[in-house]
Amino acid sequence: MSTRKLIGPFKQIIPMSGLSLKGAISDSQLNIIQDGGIVVDGGKIKVIGNFVEMVKNSVDAEIQELKGNHTCLPGLIDSHTHICFGGSRARDYAMRNGGKSYLEIAKAGGGIWDTVTQTRKASKEALIKRTTKLANRHLKNGVTTIEVKSGYGLSVDEELKMLQAIKETNAVVSADLISTCLAAHMLPKDYDGTHEQYLAEISGKLFPILKEEGLANRIDAFVEESAFSAEQITPYFEKAKEMGFDITVHADQFSTSGSQVAIDFDAVSADHLEASTPKEVKLIANSSVIATALPGASIGLGCDFTPARKILNAGGTLAIASDHNPGSAPMGDLLTQASILGTFEKLSNAEVLAGITFRAAAALNLKDRGQLAEGYTADFIGFHTNNYQEILYNQGNFKPCMVWKNGELVFDKHKH
Numbered sequence: 001m002s003t004r005k006l007i008g009p010f011k012q013i014i015p016m017s018g019l020s021l022k023g024a025i026s027d028s029q030l031n032i033i034q035d036g037g038i039v040v041d042g043g044k045i046k047v048i049g050n051f052v053e054m055v056k057n058s059v060d061a062e063i064q065e066l067k068g069n070h071t072c073l074p075g076l077i078d079s080h081t082h083i084c085f086g087g088s089r090a091r092d093y094a095m096r097n098g099g100k101s102y103l104e105i106a107k108a109g110g111g112i113w114d115t116v117t118q119t120r121k122a123s124k125e126a127l128i129k130r131t132t133k134l135a136n137r138h139l140k141n142g143v144t145t146i147e148v149k150s151g152y153g154l155s156v157d158e159e160l161k162m163l164q165a166i167k168e169t170n171a172v173v174s175a176d177l178i179s180t181c182l183a184a185h186m187l188p189k190d191y192d193g194t195h196e197q198y199l200a201e202i203s204g205k206l207f208p209i210l211k212e213e214g215l216a217n218r219i220d221a222f223v224e225e226s227a228f229s230a231e232q233i234t235p236y237f238e239k240a241k242e243m244g245f246d247i248t249v250h251a252d253q254f255s256t257s258g259s260q261v262a263i264d265f266d267a268v269s270a271d272h273l274e275a276s277t278p279k280e281v282k283l284i285a286n287s288s289v290i291a292t293a294l295p296g297a298s299i300g301l302g303c304d305f306t307p308a309r310k311i312l313n314a315g316g317t318l319a320i321a322s323d324h325n326p327g328s329a330p331m332g333d334l335l336t337q338a339s340i341l342g343t344f345e346k347l348s349n350a351e352v353l354a355g356i357t358f359r360a361a362a363a364l365n366l367k368d369r370g371q372l373a374e375g376y377t378a379d380f381i382g383f384h385t386n387n388y389q390e391i392l393y394n395q396g397n398f399k400p401c402m403v404w405k406n407g408e409l410v411f412d413k414h415k416h
């Protein structure tokens with residue numbers, strides 16, 4: 001029995017195909033397929049074309065006909081989140097908005113260390129429960145692939161607990177979770193040793209287990225004055241590269257040095273970049289490193305946005321991710337944040353959509369998703385409109401009504 005399905009008609013399909021990975025994109029470059037349909041087989045896209053013509057020619061496909069006007073986009077990709085954690089940082093948020101500094105909040109028992117403490121107290125089952133809940137929330141908002149970082153364990157055993165929780169959650173949710181090891185988030189307060197000793201212990205003991213158990217193929221580090229310096233992180237990343245891990249860097253959030261580290265280690269992406277100056281922008285744009293803007297952190301902390309317009313104008317690749325985390329980016333709504341970034345940074349609709357689809361896929365080194373084309377994973381989302389411009393115009397208030405993962409309808413607003 002054939003698994004072929006023809007899904008449609010969509011008033012507009014925006015496949016996000018045939019666009020450049022680097023540099024600015026104008027809306028006029030978008031390919032818009034009017035009154036289209038998508039043929040899916042075995043979880044992959046087979047054909048995209050005119051629905052009526054395809055109905056005539058797809059005699060062996062089951063036709064799943066949609067009622068009303070819909071616009072279709074590739075499933076969204078959130079390439080930077082921290083949705084596996086324990087506790088809440090609502091007190092931090094209130095204190096920050098009340099004028100307290102990062103240092104004052106940390107002294108009062110807040111900050112990253114507060115989440116580390118809460119995450120260590122949480123059982124693996126509790127972490128799975130929360131990560132499942134948040135992953136499902138992202139899915140309903142159209143996000144079909146979600147990167148999830150560890151980094152709130154900060155010891156070999158606790159990082160393993162987090163990464164095992166992420167792996168086990170991936171087995172029970174419809175979205176794909178891509179795990180990243182962020183054991184180099186900060187020096188744990190209870191670690192009796194230097195930054196260098198901690199990093200050597202993690203890379204020596206944890207990295208081999210990650211490979212052995214298939215827990216993560218990505219290594220991240222926070223390169224910042226409050227975390228790890230460029231010099232301290234160098235042997236750590238050298239070890240990661242040697243073992244075949246992809247590198248990504250929390251770079252240039254408050255001070256600049258992380259972006260150069262990302263370039264030196266040929267990282268897949270450098271994320272944050274709010275503090276990047278024209279010098280860093282030029283360096284990143286001239287490299288293969290993907291710049292990932294995290295507007296959720298700018299909104300959460302009340303600080304500048306990533307210089308997204310400058311990065312694109314300089315010829316760089318811009319991905320946009322939510323940074324969904326309990327401290328600096330609690331909102332976790334990718335579409336809303338991307339829309340807001342577009343307003344402040346004057347990004348075209350095409351640039352915003354590229355940043356949360358195929359350019360975000362590239363930031364995760366995924367070559368099978370992020371656009372709608374033959375052979376790609378059949379991840380796509382439908383919005384109740386006949387004009388794709390309505391999606392970003394509503395600044396995140398307009399959500400998808402249907403979400404397909406691997407060609408299967410996994411969320412239908414009409415039935416919820």
